Amino acid sequence: MFGRGSGKRTPRIMPQKGKKARILVVDDELAICQLLCERLTLEGYECATSAHTEAARLRLAEEQFDLIISDLRMPGISGLDLLKEVRTKYPHLAFVMCTGEDDVRVGIESMKQGASDYLVKPLQLDGVVASVERALEKQRLQIELQRHRDRLEEMVEQRTRQLQVAIRRIEQTYDETLAALGAALELRDIETQGHSRRVTHYCLEIARGLHCPVEELRVIARGSFLHDIGKIGIPDAILLKPDRLSEEETFLMQTHARIGYELVCRIAFLTPAAQIILTHQERYDGTGYPQGLRGEEIPLGSRIFAVADTLDAMTSDRPYRTSLPFSAASEEIVGQAGRQFDPDVVRVFQSIPEEVWRKIRREATERPQSGIAALAGIISGLEAPGGLSLAATSAFRQN
Numbered sequence: 531m532f533g534r535g536s537g538k539r540t541p542r543i544m545p546q547k548g549k550k551a552r553i554l555v556v557d558d559e560l561a562i563c564q565l566l567c568e569r570l571t572l573e574g575y576e577c578a579t580s581a582h583t584e585a586a587r588l589r590l591a592e593e594q595f596d597l598i599i600s601d602l603r604m605p606g607i608s609g610l611d612l613l614k615e616v617r618t619k620y621p622h623l624a625f626v627m628c629t630g631e632d633d634v635r636v637g638i639e640s641m642k643q644g645a646s647d648y649l650v651k652p653l654q655l656d657g658v659v660a661s662v663e664r665a666l667e668k669q670r671l672q673i674e675l676q677r678h679r680d681r682l683e684e685m686v687e688q689r690t691r692q693l694q695v696a697i698r699r700i701e702q703t704y705d706e707t708l709a710a711l712g713a714a715l716e717l718r719d720i721e722t723q724g725h726s727r728r729v730t731h732y733c734l735e736i737a738r739g740l741h742c743p744v745e746e747l748r749v750i751a752r753g754s755f756l757h758d759i760g761k762i763g764i765p766d767a768i769l770l771k772p773d774r775l776s777e778e779e780t781f782l783m784q785t786h787a788r789i790g791y792e793l794v795c796r797i798a799f800l801t802p803a804a805q806i807i808l809t810h811q812e813r814y815d816g817t818g819y820p821q822g823l824r825g826e827e828i829p830l831g832s833r834i835f836a837v838a839d840t841l842d843a844m845t846s847d848r849p850y851r852t853s854l855p856f857s858a859a860s861e862e863i864v865g866q867a868g869r870q871f872d873p874d875v876v877r878v879f880q881s882i883p884e885e886v887w888r889k890i891r892r893e894a895t896e897r898p899q900s901g902i903a904a905l906a907g908i909i910s911g912l913e914a915p916g917g918l919s920l921a922a923t924s925a926f927r928q929n
């Protein structure tokens with residue numbers, strides 16, 4: 531049956547077990563109304579009458595019915611107009627149209643408009659009862675079908691939500707795993723502690739300025755965070771050597787890009803990020819290593835990384851010098867546009883206020899042990915509405 535009003539909801543299957551349906555008879559001939567009501571009541575239905583369509587509309591708004599038997603020709607609003615209104619407002623309400631003998635075509639038209647059946651006057655009461663039963667059975671099946679569809683949709687939505695949660699958990703596990711790898715490298719290479727995290731944030735800030743899509747930001751975050759993971763394969767004597775490296779040692783040190791690539795390229799979720807690891811030491815003018823790529827042969831993530839890496843290296847203390855101011859780093863980066871760096875990336879870098887870089891660095895320093903979850907925090911920040919906020923610093927706050 532239907533509740534009051536016309537809200538879109540699936541009605542209960544009508545009528546309830548053991549209870550006959552409620553029927554509204556609409557006819558301007560009082561005798562027909564009485565005749566139909568008497569017979570339908572005898573059949574166990576609950577019956578009400580309206581002498582014209584306007585009265586029927588009011589009753590429908592106030593009461594619950596399962597079926598309408600309406601005359602086609604009535605003063606004022608016709609039975610066909612009432613049918614159209616019922617189909618819109620009460621789509622699951624069964625409707626049987628009664629027509630005069632001359633109106634058979636209109637009766638067929640009524641069925642096209644959604645009537646369950648039509649009856650031709652003079653009415654045969656047995657025929658009316660049979661028609662009512664058929665119409666109610668048809669409506670019952672339609673409602674059951676709709677409920678079945680609703681249940682299926684609900685199940686699909688529920689499964690989709692569960693799948694999304696599972697995917698998020700897997701993604702988080704991925705990021706925590708690679709954050710642990712990055713942390714392992716930092717334990718060996720004390721000099722660059724915090725470097726990977728800072729560079730990752732710097733990269734994301736520039737990448738957002740270049741309007742990179744979220745999926746690319748994710749790749750850039752992973753690639754820049756693990757850029758030096760290959761240093762795990764470099765002997766301590768070289769990695770931690772305080773003096774200048776010999777030519778042979780430099781060559782060995784440079785293998786870290788390929789070692790890192792080989793280490794992660796076979797891990798499916800890191801394959802795109804592996805390209806950044808392999809090419810993070812390339813230079814825009816082709817004088818970098820290991821492949822000597824130039825210009826746009828170098829993945830965008832690596833061209834962004836080159837700027838971020840220099841920014842962090844110059845503004846960090848080294849055994850042989852103290853940190854330089856951001857202005858000096860900025861000057862160096864701008865001076866190297868078109869040589870070491872992609873000029874487009876440099877332009878975006880220049881458009882970002884110095885305070886942003888200071889803020890990223892400050893927050894990273896205040897929480898040096900932001901730990902393994904740092905990268906997971908960065909990645910989850912990518913999904914926030916509007917992408918990463920200023921300096922992507924929310925990731926540090928989360929840890």
Ligand SMILES: [Fe+2]
Pocket residue numbers: 757758786810811
């Ligand atoms: Fe490197």
